[in-house]
Amino acid sequence: MHIGKYIDLVHRTEKDLVDAFKVVAKAHRDEVDIEQTCLLLSSWSQQLAQIMEPVANRYNKENDKEPDRLTKTLLKKARKGSMAMLRDLHDLYLIVNEVLVCCTILKQGGTALADEELVAVCEEIEQQTTRQSSWLMTRMKSAAPQTLIVAKP
Amino acid sequence: MNESRDSIKDIWGERTPYREEWPVRQDQRTGEEPDKWVQSACVLCSNGCGMDIGVKNGRIVGVRGREGDRVNHGRLGPKGLHAWVANNSTDRLTKPLIRRNGKLREATWDEAMDLIVQKSKDIIEQDTSLGLGFYTSGQLFLEEYYTLGVLGKAGLGTPHMDGNTRLCTATSAAALKVSFGSDGQPGSYTDLDTTDAILHFGHNIASQQTVLWMRILDRLAGPNPPKIVVIDPRETYTAEKATVHLALKPGTNVPVMNGILNLIIQSGNIDKGYIEAHTTGFEELKKIVSAWPPERVEEVSGVPALKLREAAEILGTAKSVVSTVLQGVYQSMQGTAAAVQVNNLHLIRGLIGRDGCAIYQMNGQPTAQNTRECGADGDLPGFRNWGNKEHVQQLATLWNVPLDKIPHWSPPTHAMQIWRFAESGTIKMLWISGTNPAVSMPELSRIRKILKKRKLFVVVQDAFNTETTKYADVVLPAAIWGEKTGCFTNVDRTVHISHKAVEPPGEARSDLDIFLDYSRRMDFRDKDGNPLIQWTTPEEAFEAWKKCTRGRPCDYTGMSYAKLSEGSGIQWPCNEKYPYGARHLYTDGVFNTDINQCETYGHDLDTGAAVTEQEYKVKNPAGKAFLKGSDYLPPHEVPDEDYPLWLTTGRIVYHFHTRTKTGRSQQLHDAAPDGYVQISDEDAAKYGIREGDMITVTSRRGKVTEPAKIGGIEPGLVFIPFHYGYWDNDKRSRAANELTLTEWDPVSKQPYFKYAAVSISKEEDGMLKKIGKSIETLTEKLKLQEV
The missing domain is CATH 2.40.40.20 (Barwin-like endoglucanases)
Structure with a gap:
């Protein structure tokens, strides 16, 4: 079975998101709503990582040996400025959607195994992660025209 | 001075108890005997009291309440009775000013307007209209907002337009949209005459809307007085009259409302039939509020469990309820989520759309409703939906401009973001009309720093020198209430006309004339090369506005200047179906949530994430109201050792x-x-x-x-x-x-x-x-x- 590898991937990515949201909050604290919402969303990821914990422990023999490709390359360091803000939100969006893709796949496996706990955890993660994704998309859309078109003085 | 009462000493005046009807009491205050009285309405709070302006020798000499007016039955409050003297102040702005060598100096209108136009064009050439921002007011007239809205959206094509209404009534609009699909107050002031219970939530109505409070005091003085629940951290005048006063800690509105709804649902005091037929989301709401038993509410909010139970008993059993909500909710943590809980209270009890039942998601300013309706606050005119291409196309057709000229490709920029863009330097011209951000915005040191920025060109349009004009590059002297004609709409959707009574001082001009002049000088054109804005008078602007409202919830098509001048206040919608206006919205339990009708597809209450058109289609509320809940989020700044x-x-x-x-x-x-x-x-x-x-x-x-x-x-x-x-x-x-x-x-x-x-x-x-x-x-x- 390889399902443990996906569980591990979600678990680790969720833990990475706790920090990633905090990094972006700090880097763009001048954008007050970004700071506050990213901190809120970081706390959601914290909760999601926690509810994943027991499931991850049950399947822990199958840890994924592959490095997290996305979190390794994205958001190593947040940058300053409006273009950087857009890119940072964009990176967060990609990581959050990595979780969503994993969850969809995991839920199928969990259902096939009749692992009700795993399926329930996946659904909770899906719901909250979709909310994270929606906010990131909303915020990127509102920042896009000004960032792409208007020159800084 | 001749006055019918001393409203400074006795704020609300003598009681005239309500018995079958609210008696007339005419309040009046004049310096001299007027030659004539001119029809108007008061602009010193959001209540919208009908008022006549007394004029002698071309000067305002006093005011009196209009006896036949549906809002006030002749009464006026202390601000309305006194503040008209400001029109006659000797320190009014009478000439345009331009900053030259660091100092504001008198200039001609041509010089001032040419400078603004030149700046606008320079910025547009380099950065498109995204370099321009407009920050307006809740004090202008609807004709002025609509003109500003059209020139901003179809002339310039900038999404950066908002009012100071963002500071005062944005949450009112947001909460109405969340629950009912669009802005628009469901009830009437007349509901206060018959209601069994009143909830004042974060609203010191006795001080803010003194005449509406008189209406309540007169109920309390008559037979069958209503019970009153007040939720407010202070012992206000309003709280003094409460049957139950819940003095909560700041930032805990959501826990208290969740606690009240939980008790009402637990006790079974809900209208299951109404919930089933006319709402969606009850089970989720029930789940959220069930986490808030009274003891937990007490722990978080400081409101004693016993008092919470008393409040829930009143609000859960009264046959009719009027709820009013204002800044204690709107300007606090989880503002929209808390305001929505009041809508929920009415929906789960089926207390909406009939006599005695009203929700006033109050406004703070006299014309704030029009800032929202006319598209001067970032919303699209006529409560249209930014995300709905069909709605945008309606405006493109009406204005005869290309669809993409109207900036629907970006969500409207709210005021706080406009100021942030100005701070970061990507808004390069900020045009402020009828408001004083250097005192009214939060964190003033920051606002002053922004206004002082050398590369921000600041235009301020006002009647007086203010803390804000000090930082302006151009100051435009504006005519105010009494010096121009126009209409405005109050909290219970009553539209009043205010006629010009006197000439403005010196060279001051109405905001309408200023916006029209800008539009002409910018040479805004429609698709056929005709001037984009073809109206030149307030009445023509009103007629244009009527066309824009046809078929929308705020339908004005049945009104005219003549009709408004014959009576004293007409409620919208006013059209063929309701030629004299409608007292209640949603009488049939059908709300504006249909996908083709709604003003928004909604937002996540905790994050503000926008719901997409696709997601909304799946929900398909089709006329049902939304019951939405939210759990408690503590404020971001709380007292600590340094700031206790x-x-x-x-x-x-x-x-x-x-x-x-x-x-x-x-x-x-x-x-x-x-x-x-x-x-x-x-x-x-x-x-x-x-x-x-x-x-x-x-x-x-x-x-x-x-x-x-x-x-x-x-x-x-x-x-x-x-x-x-x-x-x-x-x-x-x-x-x-x-x-x-x-x-x-x-x-x-x-x-x-x-x-x-x-x-x-x-x-x-x-x-x-x-x-x-x-x-x-x-x-x-x-x-x-x-x-």
């Missing part, structure tokens, strides 16, 4: 906004001449503070020094009225917003003025001596003021 107290800000009965008008009435000024800091007896004892001592209040953002006023407030909380700035007294730091926070509600984007962590300390004795005798006088005056 909560600050909350608010208003007092004798003043409006930053006192540009009320501060110019000697009587209103004398009644409330200065700011103060209100603290509890316990905190006064703890810090060794006596009444009138000068106290320095400090937050992470600034400090102010105010005389102390002791009592009438919970321990740990301090209150400062926000009206006082520097135009008439720059001797000490005293504007409450020196202390407040830059942050806002995720859905309505309304900033939070109702909490901040502060410390207090007594000024040194030396300072006390300096102020000397004035303290005594001040203490005397303070006694007159509100507790």
Whole structure:
């Protein structure tokens, strides 16, 4: 079975998101709503990582040996400025959607195994992660025209 | 001075108990006997009282309430009775000013407007219209907002337009949209005449809408008085009359409302049939509020469980309920989520769309409703949906411009974001009309820094020199109420016409004329090369606006200047179906949530994430109202060792906004001449503070020094009225917003003025001596003021 590898991937990515949201909050604290919402969303990821914990422990023999490709390359360091803000939100969006893709796949496996706990955890993660994704998309859309078109003085 | 009553000493006047009808009582105050009376309505709060302006020899000499008006039955409050004298002030702005060599100097209209147009064109050439921002008001007339909305959306094509309504009523609109699919108040003021119970939530109505409070006082003085529940951290005039007063801690509105709804649902005092037929989301709401038993609410909010039960008993069993909501909710943590809980209360009990049942998601300003309706606040005119291509196309057709000229490719930029763009330098021209952000915005040191930016071109359009005009590059002198004709709409959807009574002073011009002039000079054209804006008078603008509202919830098509002038106030919708207006919306339980009708697809209450058209289609509410809930999120700044107290800000009965008008009435000024800091007896004892001592209040953002006023407030909380700035007294730091926070509600984007962590300390004795005798006088005056 390889399902443990996906569980591990979600678990680790969720833990990475706790920090990633905090990094972006700090880097763009001048954008007050970004700071506050990213901190809120970081706390959601914290909760999601926690509810994943027991499931991850049950399947822990199958840890994924592959490095997290996305979190390794994205958001190593947040940058300053409006273009950087857009890119940072964009990176967060990609990581959050990595979780969503994993969850969809995991839920199928969990259902096939009749692992009700795993399926329930996946659904909770899906719901909250979709909310994270929606906010990131909303915020990127509102920042896009000004960032792409208007020159800084 | 000839006056029917002394409204300074006796704010609400003599009782005229309600029996079958609310009796007429005409309030009046004139300096001289007028030659003529001119029909108008009051602009000194959001109530919209019908009023006549008395004129003699071309000057305003007084006002009287209109006896036949549906809103006030002749009554007027202290602000309305006194503040008209501001029109006649000798310090009105009468000529345009242009900054030259660092100083504002008189200029001609041509020079001022040409400069603004040149700047606009330069910025557009380099950055498109995204380099321009407009920050307007809740004080102009609907004809002016609509003109501004059209020139901004179809002329310039900028999404950067908002009003100071963002600070006061954005959450009202947001909450109505969340629950009912569009803006628009479901009830009428007349519902107060028959209702069994009233909920005032974060709303000191006795001070803010004095005439509406008179209506309630007259119910209390008659047979079958209603029970009143007040939720407010302070012992206000309103709270004094409460059957049950819930004095909660700042930032805990959601826990308290969740607790009340939980008790009502638990006790079975709900209308299951209504919930089933006319709402969606009940089970989720029930799940969210079930986490809030009274004991937990008490722990978080400080409201005793027993009192919460009493409140829930009243609100759960009354046959009819009127709820009013204002800044205590809108300007606090989770503003939209908390305001929506009031809508939920009415929906789960089926108390909507009939006599005695109303929700007033109140406005703070007289014409705020029109800022929202006409598209001067970022919304599309006529409550149209930015995300709905069909709605945008309707406007493109009406204005005869290409679809993509209208900036639907970006969500409208809210005021806090406009200021942020100005701060970061990507908005290069900010046009401020009819508002005074240098006193009314949060965190004033930041606002001043933005206004001072060398590369930000600031245009200010106002009637007086204010704290804001000081930073302007161009000042345009504006005509005000009484000097121009136009209409405006109050909280219960009543539209009044206000006729021009006198000429504006000097070269001052109406906001309408200024916007029309800009539009002409910018040469905005439609697709066929004709002028984009073809109206030149207020009445023509009103007729254009009517066309824009056809078929929308705020339908004005059945009104005209003639019809508005014959009577005294007509409610929208007014059309073929309702030729005399409609008292209630949603009488059939069908709400504006249909996908083709709704003003928004909605937002996540915790994050503000926008719901997409696709997601909305899946929900398919099809006319059902939304029941949405939210769990508690604590405020972002809470008292700690360094800043151990909560600050909350608010208003007092004798003043409006930053006192540009009320501060110019000697009587209103004398009644409330200065700011103060209100603290509890316990905190006064703890810090060794006596009444009138000068106290320095400090937050992470600034400090102010105010005389102390002791009592009438919970321990740990301090209150400062926000009206006082520097135009008439720059001797000490005293504007409450020196202390407040830059942050806002995720859905309505309304900033939070109702909490901040502060410390207090007594000024040194030396300072006390300096102020000397004035303290005594001040203490005397303070006694007159509100507790």
